[in-house]
Amino acid sequence: MNPTLLLEKPAVSWKNFDQMSQFPSTRYMxxxxxxxxxxxxxxxxxxxxxxxxxxxxxxxxxxxxxxxxxxxxxxxxxxxxxxxxxxxxxxxHEIIGDEELELLLSTPAKTDGFIRTTFEGLYFEEEEYHFLEKIMHKISLLDSKYKKSIAIAALCKACIKKRPRGIFTYTGSRYDDGRKDLRLSIEEHFMNAVSEFNEAVFDNGQKHQTxxxxxxxxxxxxxxxxxxxxxxxxxRSDNDYLRRYHFVEGLCSYWRSAEIDFSTKTKKIKKQVTRFDSRQTxxxxxxxxxxxxxxxxxxxxxxxxxxxxxxxxxxxxxxxxxxxxxxxxxxxxxxxxxxxxxxxxxxxxxxxxxxxx
Ligand SMILES: C[S@@+](CC[C@H](N)C(=O)[O-])C[C@H]1O[C@@H](n2cnc3c(N)ncnc32)[C@H](O)[C@@H]1O
CATH class of the missing domain: 3.40.50.150 (Vaccinia Virus protein VP39)
Known part of the structure; x- marks a missing residue:
């Protein structure tokens, strides 16, 4: 074995290791x-x-x-x-291990058709909605709060990656520019995102709260x-986060804590009042x-x-x-x-x- 290699590899990787580079990036407004x-x-x-x-x-x-x-x-x-x-x-400390990921992805799973019925023809294909229903059901069976957070955050990231321009303010796929992200399946995006979120987990010795x-x-x-x-x-521009991200916001609680405005074409969640959207407030x-x-x-x-x-x-x-x-x-x-x-x-x-x- 080459002793130089043994000495050099850890030294280079640790010296240049930047924990920030492990953060799962998004195109968040x-x-x-x-x-x-x-x-x-x-x-x-x-x-x-x-x-x-x-x-x-x-x-x-x-x-x-x-x-x-x-x-x-x-x-x-x-x-x-x-x-x-x-x-x-x-x-x-907590990550989603290979076996847990396999369990999440394995079929069969109980699905209720809620996403397929509610958002039919708006953002994704029927089998993609079915995948979301299945994973959300499996996630509800996980016993750790943090594993649930990783899985849901990864599922949201998969939806955003799979969506042209990463937003839900329009229906259909009129901004499909053929990017590689749009060609990958939602399942592939989900698996990639789980591994990104896993890699982001680290302990700095302090306590944190959300x-x-x-x-x-x-x-x-x-x-x-x-x-x-x-x-x-x-x-000159609107700053409505819910309008852009209503689909993933709803997904996080499986729309149980979100009231959909069925009169809208996008089936977005009802607007929440914020004091940061008018000159008066x-x-x-x-x-x-x-x-x-x-x-x-x-x-x-x-x-x-x-x-x-x-x-x-x-x-x-x-x-x-x-x-x-x-x-x-x-x-x-x-x-x-x-x-x-x-x-x-x-x-x-x-x-x-x-x-x-
Ligand atoms: C400019 S973004 C923050 C971006 C963030 N610093 C980053 O780097 O990704 C503003 C955030 O404020 C949140 N927000 C809006 N009104 C809020 C309120 N009244 N209380 C707490 N958060 C609010 C939005 O959901 C949005 O995520």
Missing amino acids: GSKFKLLDFIWDNTRDLEFNSVLDAFSGSGCVGYMFKTKGKSVSTNDVLRYSACIASATVENS FFGDIFDLQKNDCDLVYIDPPYFSL VYKAFDDLFAKFHDSILAVSYSSNSIPTKEEMIELLKRHKRCVKVEEFDHKYSFGNQNHKIGNNANSVKEYLFIAQ
Whole structure:
């Protein structure tokens, strides 16, 4: 045996190992995945051990803080986001083993035809809906909360990968551009996603928590730092997460906790009121949010083509904190993302990170 090989392999792989690269990426609207270095570079010198990612979305920011050794809590009003955070942030040990995966995939399984009947002809083929029904039934038989989270998050990822542009705001497949992702079966996507979520699981020695619900209802949280990345409000684009992701959001509870609006063509879940989607409510929403977390360091992401403006945000933060700093980053949104407009420069924005202490 070549002794050089034995010595070199672990040294290279451990030295360059980047836990963040294990995070299962998604095309989540407003995801800060490409801004993680910017966020960390501007928070790393602050004194904090615990952090609340108050609007966790894809979960990548909370996960990034976990890779930096912090104790992380996450919150989001979407069950889908909470499920990703439960699988990757709160969960430090459990994975779905080969045998369990085989059990999940094995036939026969009890299916009730609910997805096939409700969404017939809208997003996927009949056998794909049947697969979703089958897996959701099998998942309900798993005995571990975290294994369930991994399996559901992976199933949602499979649906998003299999869907042109990854959203459910339209029916049919008019944006099918022949991408390889659209040629793989939903089962193949599911198996790939389970292995990605498994690989993302790690322990940083700290305790983590996942919350699900409106941030204004969260019981007071005593995290040292609160990262705030709400839906960006602008007069030119909508920031309705539920409209884009209603199918996977419904899937997470098998539509048991979701009321479908049957009058809509997309069979989306009934709209939930949010204070971040109108000029009348958004200022007070930020003011209340900053008041709620005034004991913590606040790190707030927002963009240059949204309301409140940079100056207004500084003013709002100064009502609650003594020192406010703003860092800026030039960013371009991709299609399907918030603030994107074809044919103009509206998708080039400055991303702000306000740090208030
Ligand atoms: C800009 S995204 C967060 C993106 C996330 N930081 C990431 O990197 O993926 C905003 C998130 O806020 C959530 N949200 C909207 N209104 C909320 C509310 N009232 N309470 C909690 N979460 C809310 C949305 O579901 C969405 O996931």
